[in-house]
Amino acid sequence: MNVPFTVNGESVEVDGHAMERLLDVLRTQLGLTGTKEGCGEGECGACTVLLDGEPVLSCLVPLLQCTGRRIETVESLSEGPARTFLERFVATGGVQCGACTPGIVVTAWALLQRSPAPTEAETREALAGNLCRCTGYEGILRAIKS
């Protein structure tokens, strides 16, 4: 079936199975490989993208559910207002291996959009679904705090 939606501001129409994972559609059909798979069952958060501005786990979102909706992936953050935040994320040691990073920066950016100066407790709550095995989360907390 053909499913129309927008990705990073561009209209696309994807021909695929209704239950195909959004993660696979993004990575293989649309070539947006910035979104990563860490577990494939919604536990690690590496595949987080924004669906109408809200963080979702793209490994759990079927293609059909995207009909007419707005998807933003990590690639959309590289230019525009998020850029300064991303540079800070690197500077504070928020990134090491980088495999969890796309999901974390997408989640953190969504948090900063709704709460520009989040408390530490808010930050921890917002990122509770994103596993990082490298940083001990300290560099990530520093990036969001600064």
Next chain:
Amino acid sequence: MIGIGESPPRPDGFAKVTGAARYVDDVTFPGMMHGATVRSPHPHARILAIRWFPERAPAGALCLTAADLPGPNGVQLIDDGWPILAADTVRHVGEPVALVAAPTLLAARQALAAVEVDYEPLPTVLDMDDPEPLPPLYEIGMDSGNVEAGLAQAAHVIEGEWRTGHQEHIYIECQGMIAWEEDEGITVLGSMQCPYYVHKALVHAFDLLPERARVRVSAVGGGFGGKEDFPSALAIHAALLAKASGNPVKMIYDRHEDIVATTKRHPAIVRHRAGVDADGRLLALDIEILMDGGAYGTLSSVVLSRALLHSFGPYRCPNVRIRGKVLRTHTAPNSAFRGFGAPQVEFALERQMDKIARAVGLDPLEIRLRNVVEPGDRLPTGQVLDGSTSARLCLEEAASRTRFRERWLELEEARSRQDGHGPMRGIGISLYFHGAGFTGNGERRMKSPVTVRLVEDGRIEILTAMTDMGQGCGAVFTQIAAAAAGVGPEDLVFAEPDTAAVPDSGPTVASRTTMIVGNLIARAVSELRDRVLASHGDENRFRHFRDIAREYRRTEGPLEITLHHEPPETQAFDESTYQGAAYPTYAWGSDVVEVEVDPDTLAVRPLHVTAVCEVGRAIHPTLCAGQIEGGTLQAIGWALMEEVKLDKGRYLNDRLATYIIPTILDTPRMDIHLLERPWEGGPFGAKGVGELPMDGGAPAVAQAIENATGVMVTGIPATPERLLRWTAEGQRV
């Protein structure tokens, strides 16, 4: 110019935060097929038959078994005892039995169903408590002084048995590899720590000339030791399918497969018999180390070696006897994991010190202060410690930053008044060390080279086989080379790790990258700079190096320098007696952890961690602290929640929903303090840091739980279930 001790943005950072960095699963090739693995459901069984039904498989699928191997059926590491594919016997659940490839990932998974295997189950040995164990895989020991005499003099002899469990790496990027035929040989691209290990394994398995195997490294989404040896096996699998199909073949494990099939940290049982005098000073340590190696040897012999050499800890003890064994079981092979045997034995020793302290009537800080090694002391290996020995400094700094003694006493007192209501608090301290670089004569045998050369545009190209699995060696090498050559980062270019281009500067393991390879880079670029400047007159003094270098390259031709690491003669080690300098230097640390324990559920929440570490000079303090932050959290996860559960050799928790690692909500606040004491043997004073932070978190957590609850923590993970059982059994301090 960026100096040593500054923290510039890491060169790969922006590509990683924008999703532009290319990991192996982000790469595709025209005509690429996907591979998948048929795995044993049995922990031990004879393979009676393997049948492939192509008519049941998707079009274009193919299947390979051990019968199709072109060369020896072994993954070459230290030896080649680890089968590429099980031939007639499987020895663990998840062991590869056959490989399939098909045009799509879905088709490859469907093709698995077209393979039938008949097994005849055989008797199993599933853990180290089995009364009828298999012959051990490895056995080593060391003696120093006279243990029996030491024990005979002791005022107290204290025994302890300390247990640690498996730990799964959970790098967020699972194992992955792509292989294809190229130039009458094989090329692989993948996620790995050690391209030359993979190279050696391919040459062995396919009986290739070394120049016919080429190994390239993609961006690596975490390693922690898990991508030290396993990628060698995966590369062979992908290459077998690529050769058989004539197409590039990609193999990416999903999380379930990665947990079931790949290596883990060795579970350990460490038994201590310690003699101390009336003041708590160690007179003798009699240590038995048992590690579960799983079904095959992998790197277990060197893990055990490192375990022996860290089992006496940063303490003085005149009489030591250590006996170590790697036992064989019908479980997936265990191998490298950050710390490489040291975390298990240092957990045991630190627990033993706590038990001694209580027996003698000292607090945990005092027992350590009385036994800590100082410069000039002799380790049981005979190595005399030099001025870079900072155990006492770390311990005192950690204690004073946290007011440890007052707080511990206060909480001991509070425990005695505990009424079973309200959360219980506890604090714990640990002292630890980690030998940097390969154990014993490893570095001397490798003589690892680094090459630097002048590029035509006057930049310096640096060629090493080191991989950046997240630790940031790209940033650190840039700083080291820039400072040593007196140039800016823009004057440097780093070759991608590709065995067709870079020399074998050794594996990215053993906390050796900054210290050993960084030092070679510093020496090589200095020599290159000196050669370029010496060829020109004094009038060049004020010109930019790059301009001089460009001119040099044009007039004098190519300039390339290769230097090999040669450990100093003072670092000699006898591998038969375990006497000598096992490591050129040690990094030191002390952790203080405060926890809260729920009196009803016995769930432990770590509240705050202070880690004081001495790793020489921090080249890039943000990345250096990042190693300690991440390693400390891995240690806390191992101590409290990470548990591989096996039932009859089968995994009960082979998913991230059930194998739990710390989330940001489980993570305590961390105060990382680097005690910077430059060490003359490392580049600009740096020692190794990567593994050190794995050694100290778990024993500090265990001691804090005892301080809070009075329950003696004899093993980890200290889950609520274990704490409840120990409480019921009256296992108290």
